[in-house]
Amino acid sequence: MTVIHLTLKIWRQTGPESKGSFKTYESGPLATAMSFLEMLDVLNERLILSGEEPVAFDHDCREGICGMCGAVINGKAHGPEKKTTLCQLHMRHFRDGDTLVIEPFRSRAFKLVKDLIVDRSAFDAIIAEGGYISVNTGGAPDANAIPVPAFTAEQALDAAECIGCGACVAACPNGSAMLFVGAKISHLSLLPQGQPERSKRALALVKKMDALGFGNCGNEQYCEKACPKGISISNIARLNREFMKAAFCSVEE
Amino acid sequence: MSWILTILRSSIGKKYIMAVSGACLSFFLLSHLIGNSVSFLGKEAYNSYASHLHSIGFLTYILEPFLLFVFLVHILTGITLFIENLSARPNRYAVPGNERNWSASTMPYTGIIILTFLLVHLLNFHFITRTVSTAELVRTTLSNPFLASFYLFSLSGLTLHASHGFWSLFQSLGINHPKYNKFLQQGGLATAVIIGTIFILIPLLIVTTDSFLQ
Numbered sequence: 001m002t003v004i005h006l007t008l009k010i011w012r013q014t015g016p017e018s019k020g021s022f023k024t025y026e027s028g029p030l031a032t033a034m035s036f037l038e039m040l041d042v043l044n045e046r047l048i049l050s051g052e053e054p055v056a057f058d059h060d061c062r063e064g065i066c067g068m069c070g071a072v073i074n075g076k077a078h079g080p081e082k083k084t085t086l087c088q089l090h091m092r093h094f095r096d097g098d099t100l101v102i103e104p105f106r107s108r109a110f111k112l113v114k115d116l117i118v119d120r121s122a123f124d125a126i127i128a129e130g131g132y133i134s135v136n137t138g139g140a141p142d143a144n145a146i147p148v149p150a151f152t153a154e155q156a157l158d159a160a161e162c163i164g165c166g167a168c169v170a171a172c173p174n175g176s177a178m179l180f181v182g183a184k185i186s187h188l189s190l191l192p193q194g195q196p197e198r199s200k201r202a203l204a205l206v207k208k209m210d211a212l213g214f215g216n217c218g219n220e221q222y223c224e225k226a227c228p229k230g231i232s233i234s235n236i237a238r239l240n241r242e243f244m245k246a247a248f249c250s251v252e253e
Numbered sequence: 254m255s256w257i258l259t260i261l262r263s264s265i266g267k268k269y270i271m272a273v274s275g276a277c278l279s280f281f282l283l284s285h286l287i288g289n290s291v292s293f294l295g296k297e298a299y300n301s302y303a304s305h306l307h308s309i310g311f312l313t314y315i316l317e318p319f320l321l322f323v324f325l326v327h328i329l330t331g332i333t334l335f336i337e338n339l340s341a342r343p344n345r346y347a348v349p350g351n352e353r354n355w356s357a358s359t360m361p362y363t364g365i366i367i368l369t370f371l372l373v374h375l376l377n378f379h380f381i382t383r384t385v386s387t388a389e390l391v392r393t394t395l396s397n398p399f400l401a402s403f404y405l406f407s408l409s410g411l412t413l414h415a416s417h418g419f420w421s422l423f424q425s426l427g428i429n430h431p432k433y434n435k436f437l438q439q440g441g442l443a444t445a446v447i448i449g450t451i452f453i454l455i456p457l458l459i460v461t462t463d464s465f466l467q
Contacts (some may be wrong), residue, residue, distance in 0.1 A: 009347075014314070022347065042275055064333075072346055072348075074348050075347075075349050075350035076350050082386025101347050101348045103346055103347060103348075106342060106343075106344045106345070106346060107341065108340065108341050108343055109341070120385075140286065171350070172342075173342060173358065174338035174342060175338075175341035175342040176264070176341070178264075206263055206264065206265055207263065209261055209264065210264050214264075214341060215264075215342060216264040216268070216334050216337055216338055216341075217264065217268060218334070218338070218407050218421075219357060219420075219421040219424045219425065220357040220358060221352050221354060221357070225352065233424070233429075234429050234430075234431075236424070237427045237428070237429030238427065239265070240265060240268065240269075240424070240425060240427035241427030242427075243263075244269070246424070247256075247260040247266075248260075
C-alpha cells in the first residue's frame, strides 16, 4: 500500500457572518486508495479526538452521482481531475508532500454556511420556478408511446446528467449559473414531454436566475472545464436560443 | 413595449445587446480595414480614396451617428456587465486556477484600452483642422514614436478583444452546432489575427520604413 503525506490549508469559518481564514494541517499518513472525502474523514477523527472542531463539508452518496460534495482544490472546483466529483477524487492523484489549498465554492448566490459548506438552495429555487413538466396522473404510460429520436434522447440525457453540484458557478469568474440552467432547459425542452411549458420555462428560469444574484455569462468556458459530468456549453447556446424564441416569438409575458 | 425592456435588461438580453452591437462594430472594423489597406497601393490611391470617402454625405449624416450609437450601447452595456459581474463573485479564490482563458478574461480591460485608443485616434484624425493630405497627416502623426507604440499596443489589445468577441457573439446568439463549431472558433481567432496584423502593419511600416505613404 502506498502512503503519502499532504499539507492541507483549509478554509475555516464558523458561520455565515463570521470572518473566515485558512488553517494549516498536516494530513498524517494517507493511503492512496482513499478518496478526498475519506481523507477529510481521517483528519476530522483526529480533530475530534484532540478536542478541535471538525471541518464541516457536504457529502451524501460518495459515488459521484448526488451532487452534494464539492470544494475548490488549488483553484479548481472538484480538484484537478477532469469529470470527477470530489468524492471520486482519489489520493493517488496527489504526490507525497503536496500542499492542497481547500476552499468552499465562492459566489454571491451561494451563501457560506460553515467551513466548506455553502447553501445551494438557489438552484432549487430555479427548478421550482419552471424546471418541471406536466404529466397525467394514473398508470405509467407505455414506453415508446411517444416517439423520440434516439439522437434527441441522447442529447437530453447528456444534459440530464447535471447533478446540480454548483461547480459551474464556483468556476465562473462571474458566478453565473448559465451552465446549470442551460442543462435543465436542454434536458426538458428537447423532449416532447417538455413542450407545453417550453416558452414559459425559458423565461421563468432566466428571470429567477437573475433575481437570485448569479452573474452574467461572458462565454469564458470555465464552467464546462469544471463540470464533473462534462455538460457542454452547447447547452448554454441552446438556452440562448430558447430564451430568444420565447422572448420574441411566444405570447408568454 | 415593456416586454422588450424586460428582455433586454435580463442577463441573456444583455448578451444579445453585446453580440449584436459587437457584430455591427465588426462590420465597421472590416470596412475600416479595407479602407486602410488602400494605403498599401501608394499615396495617390490612398488620398483619392480618402477624399471620395469624405464626399459621401450618406456616411456623415446616417452611418456616423449610427456608429456612435452602437459604440455607446456596446460600451455602456459592457460597463454594466463588468460592474454586475464583479459583485456576483465578491470573494476571490486564494489560488487562481491555472488554465486562464486570456482573451475572455481580459475583455473589460482590452475594452478600456480600445476606448482610450478610440478617443486618441479620433483626436488625431477626426477632430482636426486639415491642412495637408490624408496620407501626409497619417505619416506625420504616426512618425511620433510614442504615438506609434501606443497604436501598436492598442491594436494588439483590439486583436485580443476580437479573438474572443468574434466567436463569442455567435455563441451568445445561440449559433453553436457540431457541424460548424470548429470553424467559428478557429475562424474567429484567425480573422482577429489577420485583421489585427493588417492594422498594425500601418504604424509599423511608417516607423520602420521611409518609403511608406511618402
